[in-house]
Amino acid sequence: MPEAEQVAALLATLRTVNEAANWVSAVAFEQGVPREYELRKHTYAELKSRGLGAQAAQHTIKKVRDAYTTLKGNIKAGNLGKPGLKRRKKAESKPIAFRSEAAQPYDDRCLSWQYDAQTVSIWTTAGRIRGMRFICSADGLRMLRQHRQGESDLMERNGVFYLIATCEVPEEKSYEPDGFIGVDLGIVNIATTSTGYQAAGRDLNRHRKRHVDLRTKLQRKGTKSAKRLLKKRNRRERRHVSNTNHIIAKTIVTEAERTSAGIALEDLGGIRQRVRLRKPQRVTLHSWAFAQLGESIAYKARRAGVPVVHVNPAYTSQMCCECGHVDKKNRVDQDLFICRNCGVVAHADRNASHNIAQRGAVVWNAGRESRVPATP
DSSP: OOOHHHHHHHHHHHHHHHHHHHHHHHHHHHTTOOOHHHHHHHHHHHHHHTTOOHHHHHHHHHHHHHHHHHHHHHHHHTTTOSTTOHHHHHHHSSOOOOOTTOOEEEOTTTEEEETTTTEEEEEETTEEEEEEEOOOOHHHHHHHHHHEEEEEEEEEETTEEEEEEEEOOOOOOOOOOSSEEEEEEOSSEEEEETTSOEEEOHHHHHHHHHHHHHHHHHHHHOOHHHHHHHHHHHHHHHHHHHHHHHHHHHHHHHHHHHTTOEEEEEOOTTHHHHOOOOHHHHHHHHTOOHHHHHHHHHHHHHHHTOOEEEEOOTTTTTBOTTTOOBOGGGBOSSSEEEOTTTOOEEEHHHHHHHHHHHHHHHHHHHHSOOOSOOOO
């Protein structure tokens, strides 16, 4: 919550360090992206002459080097496409550029926190500013006080300044689960558990459909303002999906912790490469953020000490959870499951979640340490 003159100092600082980062990036590109120590020898003196403090100069160099490391990792992983594609050639053919308001890392020498007064002392190019107020929730303040470690990032978005602090929260010791909660992931129903919880995807799919239609119109228009709006709407959609996944994950983990149960998740790695769909269905599949939901459940479970196992999802939607009979015809439609062997009628996703829960118990029993006394 900076005052008016403090806002000017923070904006000038972000512009200065990011202009310097762009210069360092150009030098790194010309030099073939050397190691951080070598890059420091080429750029440190110039950064100091531009008015950056010693720590700010070091962090600017490290920020540039980390950006190139990320780019190299994305290229190696194939995230920018195959060699020769336009997107990959564009990324490889020029230095990495930083926006004027891009985040800048601060360590404890450049930034100190006063939790009781809820103020910070922060370095800027106009000098050190002391007593700058910050606001956060009561839980956030407790988290800062107990677990803050390492660097914090200063960033500006839509005229508002944020300090993003890194907190290292110790994991709770995992307990011996009393059964498992199976979680069936899907598109129509985002998550269905064997305990009866069901997160419908109707609102999220409607939200995505609106954004798909808007993207189609903006891409057809093709103007600069349309492209800016595309980026803005894309960020809004990602935030909405992420918030939805966090709510679902918290509900599932809280239920597991309350009942002292474990959580069994499907291992859906590589599903986008395996599944073949018609063109209209590909957008729905590729916008399905199942990996993000799984990661949210996993890290929230680690914080709570809830055991999590991943199981093979094969035939969980075709197998009866009562008798184990597998038949493609068991799955009558999207919602209905009728076993051709024993006649059980159930919701299809609920039946699959029970199968996943059973497989979770098998995986846990196979992997845990034996309790049998050693033979003398």
